Amino acid sequence: MAWNWRSRFDNIFRLRRAGTSDTPGLECRVVGYLQQKMEAQALQLPLFASKVKVYAKQSAEERAQSVVSLFLLYEQSLLSNGHSVTHTRRDLLEHFPELEYHPYFSLVFFPFDQQKIAIATLFMAEVLRRSEEAFGALNEGWKKAFEHQLALVNFSTTDDLSISNYSKSLFAQLESRFGRAVTKGLFQEEFYKLRKIYQFLPSFSYLLSFLPVNVLDENQVLQYNKAQMEEVLLAELNRQQELIHALNEKTAENKKIKASNLAQQEQLFRVLECNPEGVVIIDEQGMVVYSTARFEALFGWKRAEIHGVSYQQSFSKDAPTSAYIGQYCEQNNMEDLTHQEGIILNAAGEEVRVAIAVSVLCIEDARCYCLFFKDISERLAYERKLKDAKILAEESAKAKAEFLSIMSHEIRTPLNAVVGLTNILIEEDPKEEQVESLQTLRFSAENLLSIINDILDFSKIESGKVIFESIPVNLGDLCHQVLKTFESRVEAKGLNLVLNLETVPPLMVLADPTRINQILTNLIGNALKFTEEGEIKLSCSMKKDKGNKAIVNFRVQDTGIGIAEDKQRLIFERFAQAESNTTRQFGGTGLGLSITKCLIDRMGGFIGVKSEEGKGACFYFEIKLDLVNIPVDEQQEREHKAEEGGLRGVTVILAEDNPINVMVATKFLNKWAVETVVAKSGVEVLEALEDCASLDLILMDLQMPVMDGFTACRKLREGTSKFKNVPVIALSASVLDETKKEAEDSGMNDFITKPFKPDELFHTIKRYAAKSTPNQDEVAENPMDLT
Numbered sequence: 001m002a003w004n005w006r007s008r009f010d011n012i013f014r015l016r017r018a019g020t021s022d023t024p025g026l027e028c029r030v031v032g033y034l035q036q037k038m039e040a041q042a043l044q045l046p047l048f049a050s051k052v053k054v055y056a057k058q059s060a061e062e063r064a065q066s067v068v069s070l071f072l073l074y075e076q077s078l079l080s081n082g083h084s085v086t087h088t089r090r091d092l093l094e095h096f097p098e099l100e101y102h103p104y105f106s107l108v109f110f111p112f113d114q115q116k117i118a119i120a121t122l123f124m125a126e127v128l129r130r131s132e133e134a135f136g137a138l139n140e141g142w143k144k145a146f147e148h149q150l151a152l153v154n155f156s157t158t159d160d161l162s163i164s165n166y167s168k169s170l171f172a173q174l175e176s177r178f179g180r181a182v183t184k185g186l187f188q189e190e191f192y193k194l195r196k197i198y199q200f201l202p203s204f205s206y207l208l209s210f211l212p213v214n215v216l217d218e219n220q221v222l223q224y225n226k227a228q229m230e231e232v233l234l235a236e237l238n239r240q241q242e243l244i245h246a247l248n249e250k251t252a253e254n255k256k257i258k259a260s261n262l263a264q265q266e267q268l269f270r271v272l273e274c275n276p277e278g279v280v281i282i283d284e285q286g287m288v289v290y291s292t293a294r295f296e297a298l299f300g301w302k303r304a305e306i307h308g309v310s311y312q313q314s315f316s317k318d319a320p321t322s323a324y325i326g327q328y329c330e331q332n333n334m335e336d337l338t339h340q341e342g343i344i345l346n347a348a349g350e351e352v353r354v355a356i357a358v359s360v361l362c363i364e365d366a367r368c369y370c371l372f373f374k375d376i377s378e379r380l381a382y383e384r385k386l387k388d389a390k391i392l393a394e395e396s397a398k399a400k401a402e403f404l405s406i407m408s409h410e411i412r413t414p415l416n417a418v419v420g421l422t423n424i425l426i427e428e429d430p431k432e433e434q435v436e437s438l439q440t441l442r443f444s445a446e447n448l449l450s451i452i453n454d455i456l457d458f459s460k461i462e463s464g465k466v467i468f469e470s471i472p473v474n475l476g477d478l479c480h481q482v483l484k485t486f487e488s489r490v491e492a493k494g495l496n497l498v499l500n501l502e503t504v505p506p507l508m509v510l511a512d513p514t515r516i517n518q519i520l521t522n523l524i525g526n527a528l529k530f531t532e533e534g535e536i537k538l539s540c541s542m543k544k545d546k547g548n549k550a551i552v553n554f555r556v557q558d559t560g561i562g563i564a565e566d567k568q569r570l571i572f573e574r575f576a577q578a579e580s581n582t583t584r585q586f587g588g589t590g591l592g593l594s595i596t597k598c599l600i601d602r603m604g605g606f607i608g609v610k611s612e613e614g615k616g617a618c619f620y621f622e623i624k625l626d627l628v629n630i631p632v633d634e635q636q637e638r639e640h641k642a643e644e645g646g647l648r649g650v651t652v653i654l655a656e657d658n659p660i661n662v663m664v665a666t667k668f669l670n671k672w673a674v675e676t677v678v679a680k681s682g683v684e685v686l687e688a689l690e691d692c693a694s695l696d697l698i699l700m701d702l703q704m705p706v707m708d709g710f711t712a713c714r715k716l717r718e719g720t721s722k723f724k725n726v727p728v729i730a731l732s733a734s735v736l737d738e739t740k741k742e743a744e745d746s747g748m749n750d751f752i753t754k755p756f757k758p759d760e761l762f763h764t765i766k767r768y769a770a771k772s773t774p775n776q777d778e779v780a781e782n783p784m785d786l787t
Contacts, residue, residue, distance in 0.1 A: 534559025
């Protein structure tokens with residue numbers, strides 16, 4: 001352990017100035033310890049015994065001094081009897097660690113060289129203090145200068161001559177002030193005080209060499225020398241022999257360590273030679289001390305060309321400097337430097353992009369840095385190709401999405417007119433011979449719409465953009481609503497449509513009703529397509545699972561043509577059907593079941609089929625859903641169909657630029673007695689707001705000339721119109737999630753897809769009109785649901 005000897009000395013001096021010992025109990029324990037040691041080692045020393053008797057009668061300060069002389073006397077006894085004192089002081093300090101801070105004992109534990117300087121410094125400080133106590137103040141300027149000199153004494157570097165000069169200076173100053181006899185008396189007094197405590201310390205004899213000439217009488221010096229010199233020399237000789245022995249042991253140990261280090265170094269170099277990367281070792285100045293054969297193979301640099309040369313000046317173009325590496329390692333507790341990239345030059349002068357890792361190691365007691373260089377030129381070129389390919393794929397996907405969006409819009413716009421006008425004609429009491437034609441027309445239009453939806457859904461599933469919502473759903477109501485959409489088509493084919501709710505309790509579950517509706521519609525639509533007689537049955541059952549989960553099973557069973565066993569695995573693949581002539585005979589894209597399976601998989605469920613050719617098919621799927629502890633009244637009144645005149649008193653702005661779409665929409669709005677204001681652009685919508693006395697909602701087309709629906713809605717929400725919070729319903733031919741998200745972000749409250757279902761449009765207007773009447777300000781705070 002390294003000590004600050006100067007700091008320890010200052011602590012001793014401070015405690016001595018206090019005048020008393022704070023550790024009388026400690027000193028008594030030390031004396032007891034020494035007595036036990038003397039008895040255990042059978043040492044007979046009358047002087048020790050007599051000093052112990054005197055010790056018992058001494059004051060606290062005298063005991064603090066005497067305990068030191070007793071220990072040193074014990075050491076002398078050991079030496080006289082041929083015992084070693086190598087570990088005596090260490091053992092004592094282990095038993096009594098408080099002695100390290102003892103005002104008198106602490107000096108004993110100083111190394112020899114520091115000890116003699118400390119004793120001399122202590123002697124002069126005590127003489128200075130004693131002279132002021134006895135005879136008054138000294139010259140203030142000289143005193144401060146001398147005390148400053150003593151304070152700067154370094155116990156490890158100050159030489160004997162400097163200490164001797166300080167002592168002579170002190171003697172001369174006191175002699176000029178008090179006279180020679182007084183000064184000599186002061187020096188002798190302090191000398192004998194220290195001698196009484198430390199006379200058996202080998203280093204104490206050196207105090208004589210620091211004293212000015214004639215301070216001690218000749219007989220006193222001789223007496224000291226005769227009485228003490230043999231013991232001092234014996235102790236010093238013993239100390240020197242111990243040092244020589246320790247030095248020999250250390251030398252032998254160093255040789256072993258050096259041999260071990262050389263072996264480890266050779267092993268390190270062998271390991272580095274096996275590394276597939278090029279390795280170079282540099283010292284702290286950046287000089288190359290080693291390089292591997294692999295480095296030469298990769299970059300062409302021979303060892304003779306770079307060894308002993310600065311790596312920054314030879315082959316480093318843009319790599320971490322040795323100074324940077326050293327600073328990094330210092331700041332990060334010698335951790336390795338990794339994941340760096342840079343540029344180096346090969347032997348031909350060409351730039352090479354490399355990945356660099358640095359490890360800190362020690363070679364021959366010197367810190368070095370091991371640099372690993374990996375050529376990453378090919379990897380970077382590959383990454384550039386991947387990046388270009390990614391950009392191309394993204395652009396292709398974007399172009400595909402834009403194409404599908406445009407095609408969807410272009411097809412749905414006229415289809416909106418076909419479906420809408422067909423619905424109007426059917427509701428206007430057509431002639432009996434026209435009903436079948438109108439129903440066929442509506443079926444064909446809806447079939448075309450289903451094909452378009454399949455293509456768009458498949459595109460969204462491929463790109464991972466399908467979003468699932470989680471809202472409370474009554475499964476019984478959902479199944480009723482799905483079957484209701486098939487009633488007319490089932491009746492037209494003379495089939496029976498059966499619903500079996502086996503174990504579905506009147507509880508709500510958290511689910512995506514739109515996606516479950518889509519799955520059931522696909523499965524029932526397929527069953528209807530391939531069944532000419534008999535029945536189609538939809539079954540739903542539920543059982544409680546762990547926690548708050550429920551396992552829900554759906555089955556759609558028909559009595560149709562069935563599916564051959566070897567074809568059953570193919571039907572869930574995209575564009576695949578059981579037979580090659582299926583599309584020609586029954587229609588369809590071959591995407592319905594593929595989309596259904598993808599949706600069920602995304603919901604964490606599974607789907608399967610059981611069928612025999614000619615005996616019908618049973619499609620079943622299972623999903624896990626969270627239960628909602630809200631009982632549902634099964635007798636709850638279901639929504640009615642749109643009623644003629646059912647929206648009387650409601651005022652709507654219809655924002656639509658397509659005349660056909662305007663005609664279709666206004667026919668239904670007029671039928672429901674809605675007061676309608678038509679606007680052909682976003683600008684006209686904002687202008688119409690200024691002329692409206694009352695307004696319940698806006699039906700907003702998104703793609704219009706001059707100003708589109710998004711911009712118009714944003715301006716409405718940001719403006720100061722009294723209708724700024726009126727409900728805005730998007731009415732668009734686009735079904736992309738991005739479009740719905742943009743509509744929500746612009747401030748719209750809901751989204752209806754064209755061609756619209758009259759019942760859906762009716763109930764949406766009714767719901768928002770009811771909300772807007774009591775407090776319009778709250779309506780805009782409820783954003784639309786994207787899913």
